[in-house]
Amino acid sequence: MGMLKTLTIVVPCYNEEEVLPETVKEIGSIVEDLISQAKISSSSKILFVNDGSRDRTWELISEYSEKYSYVTGIKFTRNYGHQNALLAGMTVAVKYSDMIITIDADLQDDVNAIYQMVDKYLEGIDVVYGVRNSRDTDSFFKRRTALAYYGLMKRLGVNLVPDSADYRLLSKRATEALLQYKERNLFLRGMVPLVGYPSAKVYYPRKERFAGKSKYPLGKMLHFAFDGISSFSIAPIQLILILGILTTSISIIMMVYVLIEKMIGHVLTGWSSLMISIWLLGGIQLISVSVIGEYVGKIFTEVKNRPRYNIEMENFTYKMGDVKKP
Protein backbone atom coordinates (compact mmCIF):
# COMPACT_ATOMS: atom_id res chain seq x y z
CA MET A 1 0.00 0.00 0.00
CA GLY A 2 1.20 3.47 -0.81
CA MET A 3 1.67 6.37 1.54
CA LEU A 4 -1.49 7.64 3.13
CA LYS A 5 -2.69 11.05 2.01
CA THR A 6 -2.90 13.97 4.40
CA LEU A 7 -6.16 15.86 4.79
CA THR A 8 -6.60 19.32 6.26
CA ILE A 9 -10.07 20.59 7.10
CA VAL A 10 -10.09 24.38 7.06
CA VAL A 11 -12.72 25.99 9.28
CA PRO A 12 -13.17 29.78 9.28
CA CYS A 13 -14.46 31.11 12.61
CA TYR A 14 -15.88 34.48 13.49
CA ASN A 15 -17.35 34.69 16.99
CA GLU A 16 -18.17 31.00 17.10
CA GLU A 17 -17.60 30.20 20.78
CA GLU A 18 -21.10 28.77 21.04
CA VAL A 19 -20.65 26.14 18.33
CA LEU A 20 -16.94 25.41 18.53
CA PRO A 21 -17.10 22.63 21.19
CA GLU A 22 -19.62 20.76 19.06
CA THR A 23 -17.70 21.49 15.84
CA VAL A 24 -14.49 20.04 17.26
CA LYS A 25 -16.39 17.01 18.53
CA GLU A 26 -18.15 16.26 15.24
CA ILE A 27 -15.37 17.00 12.77
CA GLY A 28 -12.81 15.54 15.18
CA SER A 29 -14.59 12.22 15.37
CA ILE A 30 -14.66 12.02 11.58
CA VAL A 31 -10.95 12.76 11.35
CA GLU A 32 -10.22 10.11 13.99
CA ASP A 33 -12.45 7.67 12.16
CA LEU A 34 -10.78 8.28 8.80
CA ILE A 35 -7.35 7.89 10.38
CA SER A 36 -8.35 4.61 12.05
CA GLN A 37 -9.79 3.36 8.74
CA ALA A 38 -6.39 4.14 7.20
CA LYS A 39 -8.00 6.41 4.60
CA ILE A 40 -5.93 9.45 5.57
CA SER A 41 -2.58 9.87 7.27
CA SER A 42 -2.31 10.49 10.99
CA SER A 43 -0.81 13.90 10.32
CA SER A 44 -4.19 15.11 9.01
CA LYS A 45 -5.48 18.24 10.72
CA ILE A 46 -8.38 20.52 11.44
CA LEU A 47 -7.14 24.04 10.83
CA PHE A 48 -9.26 26.71 12.46
CA VAL A 49 -8.87 30.21 11.09
CA ASN A 50 -9.89 32.73 13.70
CA ASP A 51 -11.12 35.72 11.72
CA GLY A 52 -10.77 38.44 14.35
CA SER A 53 -13.35 37.05 16.74
CA ARG A 54 -14.22 39.23 19.70
CA ASP A 55 -15.39 36.36 21.88
CA ARG A 56 -13.50 33.37 23.31
CA THR A 57 -13.12 31.60 19.94
CA TRP A 58 -9.32 31.82 19.94
CA GLU A 59 -9.01 30.70 23.55
CA LEU A 60 -11.09 27.65 22.70
CA ILE A 61 -9.02 26.88 19.61
CA SER A 62 -5.85 27.09 21.71
CA GLU A 63 -7.30 24.79 24.35
CA TYR A 64 -8.39 22.23 21.80
CA SER A 65 -5.04 22.29 20.04
CA GLU A 66 -3.39 21.27 23.32
CA LYS A 67 -5.96 18.57 23.92
CA TYR A 68 -6.08 17.09 20.40
CA SER A 69 -3.02 16.53 18.26
CA TYR A 70 -5.06 17.04 15.09
CA VAL A 71 -6.38 20.48 16.02
CA THR A 72 -4.42 23.52 14.94
CA GLY A 73 -5.26 27.12 14.20
CA ILE A 74 -4.22 30.49 12.85
CA LYS A 75 -5.41 33.81 14.05
CA PHE A 76 -5.97 36.98 12.08
CA THR A 77 -5.06 40.35 13.50
CA ARG A 78 -8.60 41.52 12.76
CA ASN A 79 -11.71 40.52 10.86
CA TYR A 80 -10.82 40.06 7.19
CA GLY A 81 -13.96 38.21 6.16
CA HIS A 82 -14.98 34.65 5.45
CA GLN A 83 -13.38 34.41 2.00
CA ASN A 84 -10.01 35.68 3.17
CA ALA A 85 -10.11 33.28 6.09
CA LEU A 86 -10.68 30.39 3.68
CA LEU A 87 -7.85 31.56 1.44
CA ALA A 88 -5.43 31.94 4.35
CA GLY A 89 -6.34 28.48 5.59
CA MET A 90 -5.73 26.96 2.18
CA THR A 91 -2.47 28.84 1.71
CA VAL A 92 -1.13 27.49 5.00
CA ALA A 93 -2.57 24.00 4.61
CA VAL A 94 -1.49 23.38 1.02
CA LYS A 95 2.14 22.98 2.06
CA TYR A 96 1.35 20.10 4.39
CA SER A 97 -1.67 18.45 2.78
CA ASP A 98 -2.63 16.37 -0.22
CA MET A 99 -6.25 17.46 0.02
CA ILE A 100 -8.10 20.29 1.70
CA ILE A 101 -11.73 20.46 2.76
CA THR A 102 -13.27 23.81 3.66
CA ILE A 103 -16.35 23.88 5.85
CA ASP A 104 -18.19 26.46 7.97
CA ALA A 105 -17.90 26.26 11.73
CA ASP A 106 -21.64 26.29 12.40
CA LEU A 107 -22.37 22.67 11.31
CA GLN A 108 -25.03 23.74 8.81
CA ASP A 109 -23.26 21.55 6.29
CA ASP A 110 -23.48 17.85 7.01
CA VAL A 111 -20.05 16.72 8.22
CA ASN A 112 -20.76 13.15 7.06
CA ALA A 113 -20.29 14.30 3.46
CA ILE A 114 -16.57 14.45 4.34
CA TYR A 115 -16.43 10.66 3.95
CA GLN A 116 -17.75 10.84 0.40
CA MET A 117 -15.49 13.76 -0.46
CA VAL A 118 -12.43 11.83 0.68
CA ASP A 119 -13.59 8.74 -1.22
CA LYS A 120 -13.96 10.80 -4.40
CA TYR A 121 -10.50 12.24 -3.88
CA LEU A 122 -9.06 8.75 -3.44
CA GLU A 123 -10.75 7.82 -6.74
CA GLY A 124 -8.72 10.59 -8.37
CA ILE A 125 -11.10 13.53 -8.35
CA ASP A 126 -9.54 16.94 -7.69
CA VAL A 127 -12.55 19.09 -6.89
CA VAL A 128 -15.53 17.77 -4.92
CA TYR A 129 -18.41 20.21 -4.45
CA GLY A 130 -20.74 19.88 -1.52
CA VAL A 131 -24.22 20.52 -2.93
CA ARG A 132 -27.31 21.09 -0.79
CA ASN A 133 -30.15 18.90 -1.93
CA SER A 134 -32.61 20.64 0.33
CA ARG A 135 -32.75 24.14 1.71
CA ASP A 136 -35.81 23.61 3.86
CA THR A 137 -34.20 25.36 6.79
CA ASP A 138 -33.39 28.48 4.76
CA SER A 139 -36.06 31.17 4.71
CA PHE A 140 -38.32 31.53 1.67
CA PHE A 141 -36.59 34.85 0.96
CA LYS A 142 -33.11 33.33 1.05
CA ARG A 143 -34.15 30.45 -1.21
CA ARG A 144 -35.77 32.78 -3.77
CA THR A 145 -32.89 35.26 -3.83
CA ALA A 146 -30.33 32.47 -4.08
CA LEU A 147 -32.20 30.97 -7.06
CA ALA A 148 -32.50 34.35 -8.79
CA TYR A 149 -28.84 35.00 -8.17
CA TYR A 150 -27.67 31.75 -9.75
CA GLY A 151 -29.89 32.54 -12.74
CA LEU A 152 -28.50 36.04 -13.11
CA MET A 153 -24.91 34.85 -12.79
CA LYS A 154 -25.51 32.19 -15.42
CA ARG A 155 -26.83 34.80 -17.85
CA LEU A 156 -23.79 36.94 -17.16
CA GLY A 157 -21.68 33.96 -18.19
CA VAL A 158 -20.43 33.06 -14.72
CA ASN A 159 -20.29 29.36 -14.09
CA LEU A 160 -21.36 28.58 -10.52
CA VAL A 161 -22.35 25.19 -9.21
CA PRO A 162 -25.93 25.77 -8.03
CA ASP A 163 -26.57 25.24 -4.33
CA SER A 164 -22.92 24.80 -3.55
CA ALA A 165 -21.13 27.24 -1.32
CA ASP A 166 -17.78 26.99 0.36
CA TYR A 167 -18.07 23.39 1.48
CA ARG A 168 -15.79 21.47 -0.84
CA LEU A 169 -12.69 19.39 -1.22
CA LEU A 170 -9.73 20.48 -3.31
CA SER A 171 -6.69 18.39 -4.13
CA LYS A 172 -3.26 19.85 -3.60
CA ARG A 173 -2.80 20.73 -7.25
CA ALA A 174 -6.27 22.24 -7.52
CA THR A 175 -5.56 24.36 -4.44
CA GLU A 176 -2.22 25.44 -5.86
CA ALA A 177 -3.95 26.41 -9.10
CA LEU A 178 -6.64 28.32 -7.21
CA LEU A 179 -3.99 30.22 -5.26
CA GLN A 180 -2.60 31.49 -8.58
CA TYR A 181 -5.71 33.64 -8.92
CA LYS A 182 -4.39 36.84 -7.46
CA GLU A 183 -7.52 38.92 -7.26
CA ARG A 184 -8.24 40.87 -4.10
CA ASN A 185 -12.03 40.64 -4.45
CA LEU A 186 -12.45 37.03 -3.54
CA PHE A 187 -15.46 35.08 -4.71
CA LEU A 188 -14.16 31.57 -4.27
CA ARG A 189 -17.28 29.74 -5.41
CA GLY A 190 -16.91 31.47 -8.77
CA MET A 191 -13.16 30.92 -8.96
CA VAL A 192 -13.04 27.21 -8.17
CA PRO A 193 -14.86 26.12 -11.38
CA LEU A 194 -12.34 28.19 -13.40
CA VAL A 195 -9.51 25.99 -12.18
CA GLY A 196 -10.84 23.02 -14.13
CA TYR A 197 -9.61 19.50 -13.24
CA PRO A 198 -11.88 16.50 -12.75
CA SER A 199 -14.72 17.38 -10.41
CA ALA A 200 -17.66 15.70 -8.72
CA LYS A 201 -20.54 16.58 -6.45
CA VAL A 202 -21.73 15.10 -3.21
CA TYR A 203 -25.21 15.90 -1.95
CA TYR A 204 -26.28 16.66 1.59
CA PRO A 205 -29.21 18.33 3.35
CA ARG A 206 -28.49 21.80 4.68
CA LYS A 207 -29.31 22.13 8.34
CA GLU A 208 -30.07 24.88 10.78
CA ARG A 209 -27.12 26.64 12.38
CA PHE A 210 -26.12 24.57 15.42
CA ALA A 211 -25.92 27.62 17.69
CA GLY A 212 -25.28 31.35 17.51
CA LYS A 213 -26.43 33.85 14.89
CA SER A 214 -25.55 34.13 11.20
CA LYS A 215 -22.44 36.20 10.58
CA TYR A 216 -23.86 37.15 7.20
CA PRO A 217 -26.59 39.72 7.84
CA LEU A 218 -28.56 40.96 4.83
CA GLY A 219 -26.28 43.92 4.12
CA LYS A 220 -23.15 41.80 4.10
CA MET A 221 -24.89 39.20 1.94
CA LEU A 222 -25.93 41.81 -0.66
CA HIS A 223 -22.42 43.22 -0.70
CA PHE A 224 -21.01 39.73 -1.22
CA ALA A 225 -23.53 39.08 -4.00
CA PHE A 226 -22.59 42.25 -5.89
CA ASP A 227 -18.92 41.51 -5.33
CA GLY A 228 -19.54 38.26 -7.13
CA ILE A 229 -21.06 40.04 -10.11
CA SER A 230 -18.51 42.83 -10.38
CA SER A 231 -15.53 40.51 -9.98
CA PHE A 232 -16.70 38.18 -12.69
CA SER A 233 -18.53 40.28 -15.26
CA ILE A 234 -18.35 43.71 -16.83
CA ALA A 235 -21.97 43.49 -18.00
CA PRO A 236 -23.05 46.39 -15.74
CA ILE A 237 -20.60 48.65 -17.56
CA GLN A 238 -21.85 47.46 -20.94
CA LEU A 239 -25.36 48.31 -19.81
CA ILE A 240 -24.39 51.99 -19.90
CA LEU A 241 -23.82 51.73 -23.66
CA ILE A 242 -27.37 50.44 -24.17
CA LEU A 243 -28.64 53.27 -22.01
CA GLY A 244 -26.68 55.78 -24.07
CA ILE A 245 -27.94 54.45 -27.40
CA LEU A 246 -31.49 54.53 -26.05
CA THR A 247 -31.16 58.11 -24.85
CA THR A 248 -29.63 59.22 -28.13
CA SER A 249 -32.44 57.60 -30.12
CA ILE A 250 -35.03 59.31 -27.96
CA SER A 251 -33.22 62.60 -28.44
CA ILE A 252 -33.42 62.24 -32.22
CA ILE A 253 -37.18 61.65 -31.99
CA MET A 254 -37.39 64.63 -29.65
CA MET A 255 -35.47 66.73 -32.14
CA VAL A 256 -37.91 65.97 -34.93
CA TYR A 257 -40.88 66.67 -32.64
CA VAL A 258 -39.42 69.95 -31.36
CA LEU A 259 -38.59 71.17 -34.88
CA ILE A 260 -42.13 70.41 -36.07
CA GLU A 261 -43.54 72.29 -33.07
CA LYS A 262 -41.30 75.22 -33.94
CA MET A 263 -42.37 75.28 -37.60
CA ILE A 264 -46.02 75.21 -36.56
CA GLY A 265 -45.08 78.16 -34.41
CA HIS A 266 -46.53 77.65 -30.94
CA VAL A 267 -43.25 77.44 -28.97
CA LEU A 268 -41.51 79.70 -26.49
CA THR A 269 -38.23 81.18 -27.67
CA GLY A 270 -35.27 79.10 -26.52
CA TRP A 271 -37.32 76.01 -25.63
CA SER A 272 -36.39 74.06 -28.75
CA SER A 273 -32.64 74.53 -28.45
CA LEU A 274 -32.78 73.78 -24.72
CA MET A 275 -34.71 70.53 -25.21
CA ILE A 276 -32.53 69.31 -28.05
CA SER A 277 -29.27 70.03 -26.28
CA ILE A 278 -30.31 68.44 -22.98
CA TRP A 279 -31.29 65.14 -24.62
CA LEU A 280 -28.54 65.03 -27.20
CA LEU A 281 -25.81 65.92 -24.73
CA GLY A 282 -27.22 63.44 -22.23
CA GLY A 283 -27.00 60.68 -24.81
CA ILE A 284 -23.55 61.57 -25.98
CA GLN A 285 -22.33 61.73 -22.40
CA LEU A 286 -23.67 58.31 -21.55
CA ILE A 287 -22.07 56.82 -24.65
CA SER A 288 -18.78 58.44 -23.76
CA VAL A 289 -18.95 57.17 -20.21
CA SER A 290 -19.61 53.69 -21.54
CA VAL A 291 -16.61 53.84 -23.84
CA ILE A 292 -14.44 54.83 -20.91
CA GLY A 293 -16.18 52.18 -18.86
CA GLU A 294 -15.27 49.59 -21.45
CA TYR A 295 -11.61 50.43 -21.00
CA VAL A 296 -11.88 50.53 -17.22
CA GLY A 297 -13.49 47.11 -17.46
CA LYS A 298 -10.57 45.84 -19.51
CA ILE A 299 -8.05 47.27 -17.07
CA PHE A 300 -10.07 45.72 -14.29
CA THR A 301 -9.84 42.25 -15.75
CA GLU A 302 -6.19 42.70 -16.71
CA VAL A 303 -5.02 44.04 -13.41
CA LYS A 304 -6.26 40.89 -11.71
CA ASN A 305 -3.53 39.06 -13.59
CA ARG A 306 -5.26 35.72 -13.64
CA PRO A 307 -3.36 32.80 -15.10
CA ARG A 308 -4.17 32.20 -18.78
CA TYR A 309 -4.62 28.45 -18.31
CA ASN A 310 -3.70 25.55 -16.10
CA ILE A 311 -1.99 22.56 -17.63
CA GLU A 312 -3.36 19.36 -16.19
CA MET A 313 -1.03 16.95 -17.93
CA GLU A 314 1.88 17.08 -20.32
CA ASN A 315 2.13 14.16 -22.66
CA PHE A 316 4.07 15.76 -25.50
CA THR A 317 7.80 16.03 -26.00
CA TYR A 318 9.99 17.84 -28.46
CA LYS A 319 13.68 18.08 -29.00
CA MET A 320 15.48 21.33 -28.40
CA GLY A 321 16.04 23.28 -31.60
CA ASP A 322 13.32 21.32 -33.28
CA VAL A 323 10.64 23.89 -32.63
CA LYS A 324 9.18 25.48 -35.73
CA LYS A 325 7.85 29.00 -35.44
CA PRO A 326 4.23 29.18 -36.58
Ligand code: UDP
Ligand atom coordinates in the same frame (compact mmCIF):
# COMPACT_ATOMS: atom_id res chain seq x y z
N1 UDP B 1 -17.15 33.88 9.02
C1 UDP B 1 -15.85 34.39 9.06
N2 UDP B 1 -15.69 35.74 8.96
C2 UDP B 1 -16.74 36.61 8.81
C3 UDP B 1 -18.05 36.06 8.73
C4 UDP B 1 -18.22 34.69 8.83
O1 UDP B 1 -14.89 33.65 9.19
O2 UDP B 1 -16.49 37.81 8.74
C5 UDP B 1 -17.34 32.42 9.11
C6 UDP B 1 -18.32 31.96 10.17
O3 UDP B 1 -17.71 31.81 11.42
C7 UDP B 1 -18.82 30.65 9.60
C8 UDP B 1 -18.75 30.87 8.10
O4 UDP B 1 -17.87 31.98 7.89
O5 UDP B 1 -17.94 29.58 9.93
C9 UDP B 1 -20.11 31.17 7.47
O6 UDP B 1 -20.79 32.18 8.19
P1 UDP B 1 -22.31 32.05 8.61
O7 UDP B 1 -22.60 30.65 8.99
O8 UDP B 1 -22.57 33.08 9.66
O9 UDP B 1 -23.05 32.45 7.27
P2 UDP B 1 -24.47 31.88 6.75
O10 UDP B 1 -24.40 30.39 6.85
O11 UDP B 1 -25.50 32.46 7.65
O12 UDP B 1 -24.56 32.36 5.33
Ligand code: MG
Ligand atom coordinates in the same frame (compact mmCIF):
# COMPACT_ATOMS: atom_id res chain seq x y z
MG1 MG C 1 -23.96 29.28 8.44
